[in-house]
Every structure is written in structure tokens, then in C-alpha cells.
Amino acid sequence: xxRQITEDRKKRIDGVLARRQKDLTLxxxxxxxxxxxxxxxxxxxxxxVAGVHLYYTDSQWPDLAKKTSxxxxxxxxxxxxxxxxDMVGHLKAQGTRILRTGFSESARPVMDFDFxxxxxxxxxxxxxxxxxxxxxxxxxxxxxxxQGMVQSFNVSVAAAxxxxxxxxxxxxxxxxxxxxxxxxxxxxxxxxxxxx
Amino acid sequence: xxRQITEDRKKRIDGVLARRQKDLTLxxxxxxxxxxxxxxxxxxxxxxVAGVHLYYTDSQWPDLAKKTSxxxxxxxxxxxxxxxxDMVGHLKAQGTRILRTGFSESARPVMDFDFxxxxxxxxxxxxxxxxxxxxxxxxxxxxxxxQGMVQSFNVSVAAAxxxxxxxxxxxxxxxxxxxxxxxxxxxxxxxxxxxx
Numbered sequence: 154x155x156r157q158i159t160e161d162r163k164k165r166i167d168g169v170l171a172r173r174q175k176d177l178t179l180x181x182x183x184x185x186x187x188x189x190x191x192x193x194x195x196x197x198x199x200x201x202v203a204g205v206h207l208y209y210t211d212s213q214w215p216d217l218a219k220k221t222s223x224x225x226x227x228x229x230x231x232x233x234x235x236x237x238x239d240m241v242g243h244l245k246a247q248g249t250r251i252l253r254t255g256f257s258e259s260a261r262p263v264m265d266f267d268f269x270x271x272x273x274x275x276x277x278x279x280x281x282x283x284x285x286x287x288x289x290x291x292x293x294x295x296x297x298x299x300q301g302m303v304q305s306f307n308v309s310v311a312a313a314x315x316x317x318x319x320x321x322x323x324x325x326x327x328x329x330x331x332x333x334x335x336x337x338x339x340x341x342x343x344x345x346x347x348x349x
Numbered sequence: 350x351x352r353q354i355t356e357d358r359k360k361r362i363d364g365v366l367a368r369r370q371k372d373l374t375l376x377x378x379x380x381x382x383x384x385x386x387x388x389x390x391x392x393x394x395x396x397x398v399a400g401v402h403l404y405y406t407d408s409q410w411p412d413l414a415k416k417t418s419x420x421x422x423x424x425x426x427x428x429x430x431x432x433x434x435d436m437v438g439h440l441k442a443q444g445t446r447i448l449r450t451g452f453s454e455s456a457r458p459v460m461d462f463d464f465x466x467x468x469x470x471x472x473x474x475x476x477x478x479x480x481x482x483x484x485x486x487x488x489x490x491x492x493x494x495x496q497g498m499v500q501s502f503n504v505s506v507a508a509a510x511x512x513x514x515x516x517x518x519x520x521x522x523x524x525x526x527x528x529x530x531x532x533x534x535x536x537x538x539x540x541x542x543x544x545x
Contacts, residue, residue, distance in 0.1 A: 165498070172496040188384065192506060198497030228498045264517055297513070300368045300525060301394030302361070302424045306509075310388060313506040314513045317493070321460055329496060 158347050166346045169228070173203040175333040176249065176271035177319055180206045180240070182287055183278040184308055187215035192309035193276065195225040200316040201329065204230030206240060208287065212278060227349055241290040249273050253283050254311055255294035262298050268319035269326045276308050354543050362542045365424070369399040371529040372445065372467035373515055376402045376436070378483055379474040380504055383411035388505035389472065391421040396512040397525060400426030402436060404483060408474060423545055437486040445469050449479050450507055451490035458494050464515035465522045472508050 179197065184190050194217075197205055207214060214233075217226055234240040244251060252266070253275035266272075275291060277283040283291075297306060297314050306314075323329060332339055375393065380386050390413075393401055403410060410429075413422055430436040440447060448462070449471035462468075471487055473479040479487075493502060493510050502510075519525060528535055 169496065169498050192503055195499055195503065196506060198499050199493075199495040199502065201496040225497070225499045264520075297395075298516070298520070299395040300365065300397040300516070301421070302365050303391055303394050303421045306395065307388055307391065307505075309503075310392060310506065310509045313502075313509055317510045317513065320494070320496070324460075324494070 163343075163347060167343060169201075170334065170339055170342050170346065171332045172201045172329045173333060174201045174323060174328065175203050176247075177202055177268065177316075177323070178205055178244075178249070178273045179312065179316075180208055180251070180273055180275040180287075182208045182275050182284055183210060183212040183281070184276060185212040185215060186279060187217055189279065189307065189309045190215050191217050191225070193312045194229050196309070196313040196316050198225040198228050200320040201323075202229065202316065203334075204232060206244075206273070207231055207233045208235075208237065208240060208284070209233070210235060210284060211281070228346075237284065237287045237290055241287070244273050247271065250293070251275065251291040252293050252295045253277065253288060253291050254296060254315075255283065255288075256296050257294050259292075260294035260296045263295055263315055263318050264298075266295060266318075268322045269328060272319065274312075274315055276312050279308055359539075359543060363539060365397075366530065366535055366538050366542065367528045368397045368525045369529065370397045370519060370524065371399050372443075373398055373464065373512075373519070374401055374440075374445070374469045375508065375512075376404055376447070376469055376471040376483075378404045378471050378480055379406060379408040379477070380472060381408040381411060382475060383413055385475065385503065385505045386411050387413050387421070389508045390425050392505070392509040392512050394421040394424050396516040397519075398425065398512065399530075400428060402440075402469070403427055403429045404431075404433065404436060404480070405429070406431060406480060407477070424542075433480065433483045433486055437483070440469050443467065446489070447471065447487040448489050448491045449473065449484060449487050450492060450511075451479065451484075452492055453490050455488075456490035456492045459491055459511055459514050460494075462491060462514075464518045465524060468515065470508075470511055472504050475504055 249271040445467040
């Protein structure tokens with residue numbers, strides 16, 4: 154069966170694909186709560202993240218079928234990994250800087266980073282933090298300055314704030330005005346998205 | 350019984366109170382989901398919001414006792430209202446601009462606002478949006494630009510992003526370096542917070 158697609162929807166998809174940022178990504182490191190995973194993917198969609206990397210070694214990738222906001226999942230390319238060195242090596246070979254959330258002495262605030270550069274941000278398990286083998290490969294820490302009594306952010310809130318900061322910088326630099334995918338990549342993505 | 354308080358904790362409380370922003374606030378308009386309410390309060394604490402206004406007319410104020418992140422509630426002054434005109438009038442009399450999230454033609458993006466000015470942001474019920482009587486009193490709309498296929502943010506994510514934007518501006522303007530409360534207000538708050 155061929156599903157009908159309206160011109161409006163085609164236009165919408167074309168516009169969203171033209172704004173997708175190929176070189177802004179997240180690594181989801183064993184985030185287990187489906188609320189959080191679903192909210193993170195929704196923020197990715199909203200700020201034009203094309204794909205995220207799933208590093209699930211201790212936790213199961215949660216079932217998002219029952220989440221009302223699970224629909225964002227449909228529009229984000231998910232790539233699974235089990236080998237941290239392989240994943241990090243591949244990203245670094247593409248010129249991607251890798252950051253992880255953390256509060257060590259050398260950590261720098263989110264406002265201090267230039268997110269117009271190719272960047273991957275590791276978001277970690279709610280209880281255990283960044284997997285040690287991954288932390289070792291990606292020592293650069295980023296934090297959101299907190300002014301209050303409670304000393305942590307929910308992981309989906311942290312993701313949203315970091316991606317918003319990246320969006321503001323990339324938007325100011327005009328990076329949402331020109332596609333980050335090549336013409337060929339765009340054509341192939343369009344064909345695929347039209348059928349979703 | 351008098352509870353012991355360590356010098357470290359006193360210092361911590363003093364520091365947090367010195368960074369509290371008296372003139373940055375939220376109006377929670379019938380937000381019903383305890384996850385969302387709890388996450389919003391956590392972001393308030395993190396970005397130095399001193400107090401929020403609770404406008405609950407259709408929904409019950411949710412029970413936060415079971416939320417692990419409910420502890421932020423302890424550090425935010427909660428003021429209940431049932432009369433929208435009274436609440437809005439009181440805020441306006443203090444020189445507070447009131448914004449609500451929305452997408453009408455006159456809505457402006459979050460990056461375009463000057464949050465160093467006294468500001469209250471209305472965050473609304475997850476399903477019904479802003480209460481009509483409140484919307485009428487506060488017509489100015491603010492939105493977070495979205496680049497994706499899904500057309501809405503979770504309310505706690507929206508709150509976090511707006512408060513982060515306010516924080517960045519206020520931080521750059523040095524507003525976290527000098528207390529927004531008077532010396533008398535601070536002394537009274539300290540006494541109260543030490544016993545919490």
C-alpha cells in the first residue's frame with residue numbers, strides 16, 4: 154500500500170530536514186527512565202539534532218511505545234553501540250568534539266562552549282553517572298551553573314538546556330538556514346521520511 | 350528542640366539567598382502532573398527564582414511528597430491565588446511584566462526578551478493551555494523556537510529553557526553578585542531557612 158502524502162506534509166518534512174544539524178549529537182549512556190529518554194528525544198527533534206548514539210551496556214533501552222511524546226523517536230536516527238572505543242573513535246575521526254556532563258575542577262559552564270563546532274554530548278545514567286570506560290575516552294566536562302540548594306538537574310532538563318544553548322549559537326551563525334546534509338543525503342532522507 | 354546547623358550549611362544558605370532573584374518568578378497555571386511540577390520547582394531553585402505563584406482553579410495542586418526531586422519545593426516560596434485579576438494586578442503594581450507561553454502571530458522568541466527586567470512567566474496546564482481569564486489579563490506571548498516535526502515542549506522543559514535564558518542574561522548583568530533582597534529581608538529569610 155502506498156500511503157498518500159500531502160504537499161503540505163512534504164513541505165514540512167523538507168523544511169525540517171533542511172534544518173537538521175548533522176554535526177550536533179548526543180550519546181545516551183544507559184539512561185533508563187522512559188520519561189527521560191522520551192523527553193531527550195523530543196528536545197533533539199526540536200533543536201534539529203539529526204541522530205543520537207545509544208550506548209546501552211548496563212541498562213535496557215526503555216520501551217517508549219506507551220509514551221505520548223514518543224513520536225519524536227520517529228524523526229531521530231538512533232545508532233546503537235556496545236563498544237565505547239569504537240563509538241568515540243568514529244566520532245573523533247569525523248572531527249567531533251565529545252563532552253560529558255560533570256562537575257570536576259576542570260569542568261566548564263555551558264555558556265563557554267562554541268557549539269557551532271561539531272559536538273557530541275554524553276548524557277548519562279540517572280544514578281551511576283557516565284560509564285567509566287566512556288568517561289576515560291571523553292574527559293572534557295560541561296556543566297550548567299546552578300544557583301540553588303539542590304545540586305542536580307534531571308537529565309532531560311540538562312539535555313534541553315545544552316541543546317537550547319547550541320541552538321541559539323547555531324541559529325545566530327545561520328546554521329539553520331542552509332542544510333547540513335548534502336543534496337544526495339537530503340534526497341535519500343526525504344524519500345524515507347515521506348513514507349514514515 | 351533546636352536543630353543544630355553547621356557553619357558550612359549556614360554559609361551555603363547565605364550564598365543561595367544572596368543569589369535569589371526576587372523579581373523573576375513563574376505563575377503555575379493548573380499544571381497537574383507531579384513530575385512536571387517537581388521539575389519546574391527544581392529549575393526555579395537552580396536558577397535562583399525566590400518564589401512562584403500557584404494559580405490552581407481547575408486542577409489540584411499535586412502531591413509532591415513522593416517525588417525524589419520534591420526537595421526543591423522546600424526552598425521556593427509558594428503563594429496561592431484563586432483570583433487571576435488580583436494576582437496579576439499585584440504583580441503589575443510591582444512593575445512586573447507578565448508573559449505567557451504561546452504561539453499566536455504576535456508571540457516573540459525567548460531570545461528576544463530582556464529578562465533582567467522584573468518578569469513573571471505563566472506556565473500552563475498540560476492539556477488546556479492558559480486559563481482564559483488569565484490569558485486575557487496577560488496577552489504577551491513568548492515561545493521557544495522549534496525546528497522539528499513535533500510541535501510542543503513538555504512544560505518543565507519549557508520552564509527550564511526560559512529560566513536558563515533569564516539566568517544567562519542576569520548572570521552577564523551581574524545580578525547574581527548582589528542580593529536582590531534587602532538586608533532586613535535577608536536576615537529574616539536566613540533565620541527561617543536555617544531552621545528548615
